[in-house]
Amino acid sequence: MNIYDSSQPPKQVQINGVVVSETPGERPALVDGCDTVVGLFQKRCEQLGEHTAHREKDLGIWQSYSWRDYWTHAKWIGLGLRALGLKRGEVVSILSEDRKEWLYADMGIQCVGGIASGVYTTDSARQLEYLLRDSGSRFLFVENDEQLDKFLEIEAQAGHVEKVIILDQDGLHDLRHEKCVFIDDLYDTGRAFEAEHPGLFEAEIKKSQPEDTGLLIYTSGTTGMPKGAMLSQENVISACVSGAHALPTQDTDEQLCFLPLCHILERNVSVYFPIAGKATVNFAESTETVFDNLQEVSPAHFTAVPRVWEKIYSRVLLLAQEATPIGRIAFGLAVKAGLKRADYLLEGQPVPVVTQVTYMVWDFLVLRNLRRMLGMDKMRRGGTGAAPISPELIRWYWAIGVQLLEGYGMTENAGLASINVLDSNKIGTVGKAVPGFDIRIADDGEIQTNGLNNFQGYWRNNEKTAETFTDDGWLRTGDVGELDDDGFLTITGRLKDIIITAGGKNITPAEIESRLKFSHYVSDAVVIGDGRKYLSCLIMIDQENVEKYAQERKVPFSDFASLCAAPDVVDLIQAEVEEVNRAFARVEQIKDFRLINVLLTAEDEELTATMKLRRSFVERKHAALIEDMY
Structure with missing residues (x-):
């Protein structure tokens, strides 16, 4: 049964060609008339067909993959798993670096009613065993021989796992193991199952409801073993609606995927928001090549943790030191002019004509080339979160013409609670609550949130779930913070610390x-x-x-x-x-x-x-x- 009254048609508004709920936070949360991620995925694939959904490098050359490819491979994975016995509501684990097959598996699992759960590639075999056992996963995707070795090490303790699907065959052509199959074998199984059950995949998508659990994301476990946070189809669609209002995406946007897809931040940025906004996702070759890939892609928006922004800054300073004396002087004067302009922009004040003209001269001579060298020449905005960032670093990026914005979210509220936006930005804060979401500060200083983004609870842990919500239904974030008179949120620490x-x-x-x-x-x-x-x-x-x-x-x-x-x-x-x-x-x-x-x-x-x-x-x-x- 739906969790809202469908007899009351909701008001909607169009943003960059995408129709979303006019009032975020009210049920039903809708993107182009869809109240589930899987329904929206089907609609996008039907609409966009041969348009490029992803790019990935093969032997050093960028290859394009269409929305039709996305749909077809997700369908074969979903139906292949159904043929192997996957039931609605069961968890499937994914242990892989970022690549297109990660997304195919994610959507294929959810489309047939399964729950997708990512595992960090840095996790040990012991940690993998805990996650498989806690989630009850009977099916596991692994990227390559390195990740397969982790499963083989704990195979005896993970006897409930029935099939391991391997994405990359390199070094494994002679593998003979009753539980192991390659991704191409699963595609074949899915194709055969579709021939026997035409229309089943689409029927399973139609069965999906907003309250169905779609994701199981394990928290990082800073105070003990990780807990599985359950996010529903509605949670993610609601985040997409809030994101469309606060961080609109255009169908011509290019993005770079490089943070772990098991984390809700990258999952939103590289999976769900691009589905909602029709954007193209480019997969970085590895964490070591991010800066090179950034130059090649020149994304419209780029979200990273503070350490990445700091490393880019350090690289620029190093290059400046290695420049000629005239080059160093020019760089210093350009940044100085940029900082003067940035201070006006960040205070929301008009930039004086002389300051603007001076900046434009230095932008033409130095800063425009710097942004092109960094792969930030087409960037409308940069995003940072997951950890505090220096206000001076944000000023520096604004000075060189990159509008860097800080936000806040956690797994338990679908990764999106507050954000600074271009026309409402206060450095040192994580912004105002996103549209449709409410934030309050409890008597003990704890930040608490309320809205459709708030998760369903912890997997098989009713006690922890009860502890995480207040009596009136607000999420206890565990973070301590302050709200100023303008509604901007500042995080000062963790309650338990x-x-x-x-x-x-x-x-x-x-x-x-x-x-x-x-x-x-x-x-x-x-x-x-x-x-x-x-x-x-x-x-x-x-x-x-x-x-x-x-x-x-x-x-x-x-x-x-x-x-x-x-x-x-x-x-x-x-x-x-x-x-x-x-x-x-x-x-x-x-x-x-x-x-x-x-x-x-x-x-x-x-x-x-x-x-x-x-x-x-x-x-x-x-x-x-x-x-x-x-």
């Missing part, structure tokens, strides 16, 4: 950690001090920028550990800590710090798959360093 010192002072460490991470020399930081007399900090340095600093000053080092131990490097970080301390009261200042002298990857227990430090793991593993500071 509040430190109570031995003197009884309540301190939010995230604000201090964020200020530290604004430094180009600091990758991450964990403030310590619960039950202690004063605050201390464990710091991860940014390898690339600190190595460059050391090389320029001829500081000797042989590896990462010796780099961290170098007195000049310790002094560098000491200066950064002292600079941050100036912004805080004495009781909130860091009295001592230690550098974590090992390079961490997502395979390490200290880091989540989204590269966030797990506070409890860090404190436990580096207890000796912490005690040394006290």
Whole structure:
């Protein structure tokens, strides 16, 4: 049964050729008359046919794939899984880097009533076993031999998995395993099943309802084992409606997909929003080639985590230092002119004529070429989220002509809660609530959200679900923040991370950690001090920028550990800590710090798959360093 009264026709409005609910947040949430993602997917594929949906490199050459390809392969996957026994409401797991087959599987699974669940490629075999067992997945997609090895390692503990579908046959042509099939075999199974059951795929799409669970996204698990967040068809369609109002997409837009598709941010940006907005998605070859692919694609909008924006900035500064003296002077003057103009724009004030003309001259001489070199010459907006970003970095991007906007969302509210937009932007905040969504601050400072984006609950965990919602139905985000008089939201930390010192002072460490991470020399930081007399900090340095600093000053080092131990490097970080301390009261200042002298990857227990430090793991593993500071 539908969760809304279809006898009351909703008001709708057209935005860039897409008709969406005029009032976001009211049922039914509609995009071009569709109240489910799978229904919208079918409509887009029928409308756009041979138009390009995706591009992917093959042997170094960009290849185009149409919406018809998208539909056909998703249909064969969905029907192939149905032939193998997939039932509506069952979970199918996907363990792969970003590629077109990820999207084919995602939509194919959902179209036949299944639930798509992504697994990070950085997860260990042990973590994979937990996710397969918790989700009850009987079918698993793996990208290649490396990911298949993880399954084979835990095969005995994952006996419930009936089939493993392999996307890439390289190195596996001689594989003989009763549970393993290649993607082409699944396509063949789907084709044969369609011949026997014509029209079944379309019928299954028609059965889908807004309240059906479409996605199972496991949270990063900073405080324990990951929990599976259930997102319904309505949750995602509602996010698409809010996105259409706040972040409109055009059918001529090109996008670059490179963040993990298991994460709700990239899933929205590269799967659901492009379906709603008819945009074309280009898959980066790898995380190492993102900057090269960015130059090749020149996307209309580009969303990334702060570390990516910081690395682009660092690259530009490095290139500027290597330029001729005249080139360095020209670059400096161009950025100075850009900053002066940006300050007016960011304050929402008209730019004086002289300032605008000066900027236009330097834009013609320097900045336009810089944006072209970066692949940002066609970019209407840039997006950043998932972690705090330096306000000065945002100013710098606006100065060079890239309008970078910060937003906020989490898995539990379909990845979209608030966003700064071009005509309503306040640096240092994550913007206002997106259309159709409400945000409030509880008495204890917690940010709480309400709207159709809010998730259904945690998979097979009613107790945690109940804890996550208030008595009046608002989502407890666990984040602490403030709303100003204009409705702009500022995030100050996590509720569970509040430190109570031995003197009884309540301190939010995230604000201090964020200020530290604004430094180009600091990758991450964990403030310590619960039950202690004063605050201390464990710091991860940014390898690339600190190595460059050391090389320029001829500081000797042989590896990462010796780099961290170098007195000049310790002094560098000491200066950064002292600079941050100036912004805080004495009781909130860091009295001592230690550098974590090992390079961490997502395979390490200290880091989540989204590269966030797990506070409890860090404190436990580096207890000796912490005690040394006290």
